[in-house]
Amino acid sequence: MIGKLTGTLLEKNPPEVLLDCHGVGYEVNVPMSTFYNLPAVGERVSLLTQFIVREDAQLLYGFATAPERQAFRELIKISGVGPRTALSILSGMGVSDLAQAITLQEAGRLVKVPGIGKKTAERLLLELKGKLGADMGAVHGAATSDAQADILQALLALGYSDKEAAAALKALPAEVGVSEGIKLALKALAK
Numbered sequence: 001m002i003g004k005l006t007g008t009l010l011e012k013n014p015p016e017v018l019l020d021c022h023g024v025g026y027e028v029n030v031p032m033s034t035f036y037n038l039p040a041v042g043e044r045v046s047l048l049t050q051f052i053v054r055e056d057a058q059l060l061y062g063f064a065t066a067p068e069r070q071a072f073r074e075l076i077k078i079s080g081v082g083p084r085t086a087l088s089i090l091s092g093m094g095v096s097d098l099a100q101a102i103t104l105q106e107a108g109r110l111v112k113v114p115g116i117g118k119k120t121a122e123r124l125l126l127e128l129k130g131k132l133g134a135d136m137g138a139v140h141g142a143a144t145s146d147a148q149a150d151i152l153q154a155l156l157a158l159g160y161s162d163k164e165a166a167a168a169l170k171a172l173p174a175e176v177g178v179s180e181g182i183k184l185a186l187k188a189l190a191k
Helices: 066-076 083-092 095-103 107-111 118-128 135-141 146-157 160-170 178-188
Strands: 004-013 018-019 025-029 043-051 058-061
Touching: 004 025, 025 135, 043 066, 058 066, 058 083, 066 083, 066 095, 066 118, 083 095, 095 118, 107 118, 107 160, 118 178, 146 178, 160 178
Parallel strands: 025 058
Antiparallel strands: 004 018, 004 043, 018 025, 043 058
């Protein structure tokens, strides 16, 4: 219903901000990653939003970037993960970190977020695999180029696991070509 707000930042009380849009003040809950990037009070700001209607409340959540909002939307679809928990996850780790944890199936990184236990972390990894993994990371920085995506696919086709392939990708120079990248990755994996 409300997809974006642009206005003057009136108050900053983590995790909530008050945004004045032409005389109407909106209370918006934001993850800490967005909160830290907000301008000073009195400055103009734009936030992408997600409007949540519950039986007892109508809540507005704001995000600095589209990948952040998309990750929030995917998180709240999971049974047992409400908006507050999703906000906590996005406050505890960036979208690229979350995507990488999902791609590599690292429950330990999710358990570090307050309010996320082992079972919830495992359910998140299971339900978000393919929805928020490597493809989301590509949008937000984990696999920044087409060349890296091609190298990753080649390593997976050769039978390496997601974890092994991602680890080999990390060790490669940023602007490496596909064929050279595959050679370097295979050398690294052979050790």
